[in-house]
Amino acid sequence: MAAGSKIALFVLLVAAPPLFDSYWIGLLTQVLIFAILAMSLDILLGYTGLPSLGHAGLFGVAAYSVALLSTVHHASFWVSVAGGILAGTLVSAIFGLLVSHVRDVYFLMITLALGMVLWGLSYRWIPVTGGDNGISGIPRFDAHAGLPVSGPAPVYYMTLVAFLACSGAMTRLVRSPFGFALRGIRENERRMKSLGFNTWLHCYASYVIAGAFASVAGVVWAYYNGFVSPTYLDLTASSEVFLMVTLGGPGTLVGPALGAGAIVLLKNVMSAYTHRWLLILGIVYIVTILAAPQGVWNVLNSPPRRTRGTRR
């Protein structure tokens, strides 16, 4: 993205709260949270070429950890936040061991299964997770952090800080030599191996890093909603994130963030006007897949390079 549009977007995001009412600020907060989540999946799906269908599971683990720490154990804000991120990262470090040796559709299947395991756990481990009813009563983001001000705007700004920190870190990551190695693995893993790269370790690291950023999103989402429930980590949630990435443009970070924004806004704005909004959303998906299979951002941003690298 050009520096000019980046600054414009930044100014818009910072200046948003006084311009919109609290409902729109709430929606924007959701957009930012899902943007973090979609970008984290993009590291896996777009940069490393590993399609994960269990990403919402890691997001959910972090959200449930925050819920448990802040309600049952009455932990402080920073303990809850750190605990949530740590728990999500830990689970992805364990799952990473199980998935890092497989590719393509096998990766998809195993991550799907692991995601379902996490969902099942949230649904059936009733004494801890409250089952279907979830856990409610998580303190408000602003109140728990001990901010002197409260309301939708402070929550929004806290989310914005998390978003900027995460997107900055992820941008650095994909531009680092490590990020280029990931892209190398996506394009031709055998060649990377023969160049001496430990591709397993790269895939593992990429999975854990993606899980860590998903955990950040999960932590903020738990605070934003004030409750957690198994619908956070079910297959629908995972595939929705997947769609955000593929719709926006995998391997760009910006694309998935925009995809997240588009889907969150479309869902909420359209459903206020028509009960046929699912139909419209379906049409949007189909049109995008047909007209821009590499994602909207890839098509918009680099028309001359469209054919590069898609065939070997």
Add this chain to the structure above:
Amino acid sequence: MFVAALLLAGTFVAGQTPASPIKLGFLVPLSGAYAQNGRDILNGLLLYLDEIGYRAAGRPIELIVEDDEAIPAVGLTKARKLVERDQVHLMAGALLSSTGYALAPYIDSVRMPMVYPVVSADDLTQRRRSQWIVRTGWSGSQPNHAFGEYAYRDLKLRNVTTIALDYAFGWESVGGFERTFKDEGGAIVQKIWCPVSVHDFAPYLAQVSRDIDAVYALVLGRAALQFMRQYREFGLKQRVLLIGGGTTTDEHVLPFMGDEALGVITALHYSAALDTPANRTFAAAYRARFRKIPSYYAESMYTGAKWLVAAVERVHGRVEDRAAFMDALRSVKVADVPRGPVELDEYGNPIENVYIRRVERVNGELQNTVIATFPRVSQFWKYNPADYLSRPLYSR
């Protein structure tokens, strides 16, 4: 005639400075697996608002409907939209317990008077009560407490197997039944749980013990149709009496069942076949408008709407004073509701009749014929509320 009345009303309104409308925010699943139940709830609301011409205490009522997709996080986003953007004065709705629990802290934080017509999660009016939510429906274990006693004393059952959907509503229904049934001296031989997304009951029906007097089933929607069919196919119908929670034979599925449902005995706070003047009028009007039998979902919201409007009348339309409106909502008595006499207890849950119903075919149609009535049943049954609340919530 109706058109003339409308025109008249139109000129009347146009001729005066119109009172500002009372905005009613309404939230149920209108897409996804629970869309049909959500639609029934909406129908109940529409029927009542039609009856009063969308006016209460001289102010027009503006209805804003949102679809919560049966996902708690979506429900919360939609509730925020209704409160913060549409600036509604009152809210009603929610179907699933999970959505009910998810909304409660937010509703309390924005001090928004809300009616839960259907959400039956026990703790919403027990251990986790909310300041700003009144439940006009029921709590999941409420009719089942009465049913447990009835099953032992009147049906003379001693050993029962339960088969229920594996989520909070199932646990609370079975839990309530189990508690009073065991208190009487009965035994629950097996508790079989099926996932909510169950498609085939064969693996569960195959486990049913041979030495039992009855099977207690708690299912709803599509699963109820499937269960009834398979219960007969397994040869259980001729051998073992089938009883269950009210939703198992509720009118939202009953018209789609056949003879396999005949003789099933269930308990609920409503039956469309209830033979009272108020219910006959309601059922006839509902059938005329929507071409189907009212389910308990429809009745719940119809009564819930009547309750809301009665409270609006009590405060003379001044719904902006939310605390006063809330007091009115908690203290107002609504008469002539289809389900029979109903009043709130001090915990915000209705004290109401529980009906024991048996499925029969009358004039070619299946119906839940009321065979016994437990008058004025509290959510705590005959137990002392303090003792009751000191015990944990019903679980698996």
